[in-house]
Amino acid sequence: MKPSTFKEELTGRFGWKLGETEEKETRLYITPKPEIFEDLVEVIYEENGGRLATISCLDEEEIFRLLYHFALDEHEIMVTVKLPVEKDDNPSTNSIARKIPGAEWIEREIREMFGIDFEDHPAKKRLLKAESLEDDDYPFRKDFEVEDLEGD
Amino acid sequence: MATTIPIGPYHPLQEEPEHYLLTVDGEEVLDVDVQIGYNHRGIEKLSEKKTYNQVPFLVERVCGICSHSHPYAYCLAVEDCGDLEVPEKAKYLRTLIGELERIHSHLLWAGLAGHFIGYDTVFMWAWKYREEVLDLLELLTGNRNAYAMMKPGGVQRDIPREHLEEARPILDTLKEKSEMLYNAVLDDPVMKARLEGIGVLDEEDARAFGALGPTSRASGIPNDIRSDFPYGVYEDLDWKVITRDAGDVLARVEVRLLETLESIKMCEQIINRIPDEGSIDSEPKKIPPGDGIGSYEAPRGECFHYIKSDGTNRPVRHKIRAPTFMNFPTYRSTCIGETVADASIILASVDPCYCCTERAISLKEKDDVNLLELSQKRTAEIKEELGLELSPLEEVLDE
Numbered sequence: 001m002k003p004s005t006f007k008e009e010l011t012g013r014f015g016w017k018l019g020e021t022e023e024k025e026t027r028l029y030i031t032p033k034p035e036i037f038e039d040l041v042e043v044i045y046e047e048n049g050g051r052l053a054t055i056s057c058l059d060e061e062e063i064f065r066l067l068y069h070f071a072l073d074e075h076e077i078m079v080t081v082k083l084p085v086e087k088d089d090n091p092s093t094n095s096i097a098r099k100i101p102g103a104e105w106i107e108r109e110i111r112e113m114f115g116i117d118f119e120d121h122p123a124k125k126r127l128l129k130a131e132s133l134e135d136d137d138y139p140f141r142k143d144f145e146v147e148d149l150e151g152d
Numbered sequence: 153m154a155t156t157i158p159i160g161p162y163h164p165l166q167e168e169p170e171h172y173l174l175t176v177d178g179e180e181v182l183d184v185d186v187q188i189g190y191n192h193r194g195i196e197k198l199s200e201k202k203t204y205n206q207v208p209f210l211v212e213r214v215c216g217i218c219s220h221s222h223p224y225a226y227c228l229a230v231e232d233c234g235d236l237e238v239p240e241k242a243k244y245l246r247t248l249i250g251e252l253e254r255i256h257s258h259l260l261w262a263g264l265a266g267h268f269i270g271y272d273t274v275f276m277w278a279w280k281y282r283e284e285v286l287d288l289l290e291l292l293t294g295n296r297n298a299y300a301m302m303k304p305g306g307v308q309r310d311i312p313r314e315h316l317e318e319a320r321p322i323l324d325t326l327k328e329k330s331e332m333l334y335n336a337v338l339d340d341p342v343m344k345a346r347l348e349g350i351g352v353l354d355e356e357d358a359r360a361f362g363a364l365g366p367t368s369r370a371s372g373i374p375n376d377i378r379s380d381f382p383y384g385v386y387e388d389l390d391w392k393v394i395t396r397d398a399g400d401v402l403a404r405v406e407v408r409l410l411e412t413l414e415s416i417k418m419c420e421q422i423i424n425r426i427p428d429e430g431s432i433d434s435e436p437k438k439i440p441p442g443d444g445i446g447s448y449e450a451p452r453g454e455c456f457h458y459i460k461s462d463g464t465n466r467p468v469r470h471k472i473r474a475p476t477f478m479n480f481p482t483y484r485s486t487c488i489g490e491t492v493a494d495a496s497i498i499l500a501s502v503d504p505c506y507c508c509t510e511r512a513i514s515l516k517e518k519d520d521v522n523l524l525e526l527s528q529k530r531t532a533e534i535k536e537e538l539g540l541e542l543s544p545l546e547e548v549l550d551e
Contacts, residue, residue, distance in 0.1 A: 024232070024235075026381060027232070027445060029443065049359075051359070051362050051375070052362050053362070053447070053454065053456050053473065054456050054458075054471065054473035054477075054478075056458045056460075056469065056471035057471075058460060058468075058469050059469075067443075067458065069445065069456070069458065071380070071381075071447065071454075073375050073380045074380075076380055076381060078381070078445055078447065080443070080445070100360065100362075101360045101361050101481070101484075102360060102361045102362030102478060102481070104481065105477060105478075105480075105481050106473075106477075109477075126187070126189075127186075127187070127188060127189060128188060128189035128192055129189060129192075130189065130192060139194060139197065140196065140197055146194065146197065
């Protein structure tokens with residue numbers, strides 16, 4: 001299937017709320033309206049056999065942006081759903097780990113490295129971050145300087 | 153009554169630091185908790201400070217075994233972002249190194265699997281043949297690991313035809329020996345008893361956890377980036393995706409050993425078809441702003457790289473996801489309810505990524521020294537020291 005065909009299918013379901021899209025040969029990027037995010041993920045994951053490859057987190061100046069990369073292996077398309085997350089004292093979004101077990105470790109990693117809280121996540125404990133780092137040290141944020149680290 | 157057994161983070165059986173906490177009731181495993189991150193080096197963060205052409209050297213060091221997979225996935229991401237063309241010859245060279253890497257990685261794992269169940273004969277044989285592949289890689293690229301072949305838009309160096317021809321006899325022997333290994337492992341009652349029906353991952357769970365590579369293919373999912381999102385020259389080669397339905401550890405062994413044979417077949421085809429003339433690098437000058445996704449079938453499954461470009465000479469964000477990160481959490485479905493003795497092989501059966509790039513000293517047999525004879529002589533000496541009876545052969549050697 002071509003990314004444009006899949007996009008048309010999604011537009012048929014969600015209309016204008018599908019938001020901005022961008023296509024390449026085998027790639028489709030979608031920035032949906034936040035209210036349809038969970039339904040969109042469900043359509044990609046449940047109905048089209050999308051495999052959650054990973055979630056990339058971008059630290060942009062004003063916001064964090066989460067990129068949910070789904071590989072539709074059978075259709076040979078890589079669909080990326082972009083979701084902005086407000087940069088405030090406690091940046092947070094809903095977890096998808098209860099629906100997609102494969103997302104559990106991915107969300108834990110982002111929570112430790114960027115400090116984004118995934119509400120309703122089944123296991124909010126440390127997985128990766130070095131013991132010498134405090135809970136509120138977020139090493140992958142742009143304002144975190146490696147040079148500031150002391151010792152080991 | 154439940155007991156907890158902590159294993160690691162430093163343990164003689166593990167080559168890499170990781171911490172398992174097994175909760176057991178007698179022999180039965182009730183729960184597993186894992187703590188990783190002892191080896192976290194912040195490569196994603198470092199990568200933001202390197203230029204596009206420097207990053208391959210950095211990501212090559214993510215893993216010693218997949219030292220071609222990470223740079224390849226990264227280059228695919230950059231090429232996706234900048235819509236870069238890769239010359240035909242470079243594609244062949246990239247694919248050749250990638251498949252040789254798969255052969256040595258799968259043999260390495262087969263050996264370790266044997267070792268984990270206490271079957272060191274398999275370990276010795278598999279690693280013996282793996283050596284040949286590493287030597288071949290040294291001949292072709294200059295290094296046994298960390299080949300430094302990749303760059304966005306092409307490859308760093310050409311491989312001369314005479315070196316490629318030298319690979320043929322090695323691949324022939326390897327094919328014969330891998331077939332032997334495959335048959336020996338599958339015929340062996342001990343292997344069957346230890347591996348069959350153990351650590352079963354069913355198709356539904358494999359999908360839910362997003363399992364990748366041989367782990368998912370052994371559970372009946374024909375998920376292979378080489379055929380789903382083809383890169384390199386895979387579309388022109390004659391090969392097939394290996395799957396098995398059983399989902400147990402034995403199926404994972406089978407898939408990996410059969411894939412080794414497929415890879416040998418592919419290498420032979422590549423050597424036949426690789427063009428002698430032609431450019432190996434499209435020399436890209438600038439990467440435009442945008443997103444790029446690189447998806448590469450590493451020996452352990454899909455290696456995923458994402459880069460975000462802002463039009464400068466370095467990525468603003470570089471996300472790396474190694475296949476083990478998705479495969480490892482399947483332990484929750486495979487380990488629980490099994491016995492403690494099987495837990496180690498089940499945990500190892502997803503082939504968690506171990507690094508072992510230390511170079512070994514190479515001993516060559518000279519005309520006047522026979523290593524086997526030397527070893528038998530030494531055994532005879534030790535026996536004599538201990539006052540044990542010598543076998544007739546040892547008596548001859550001892551004189």
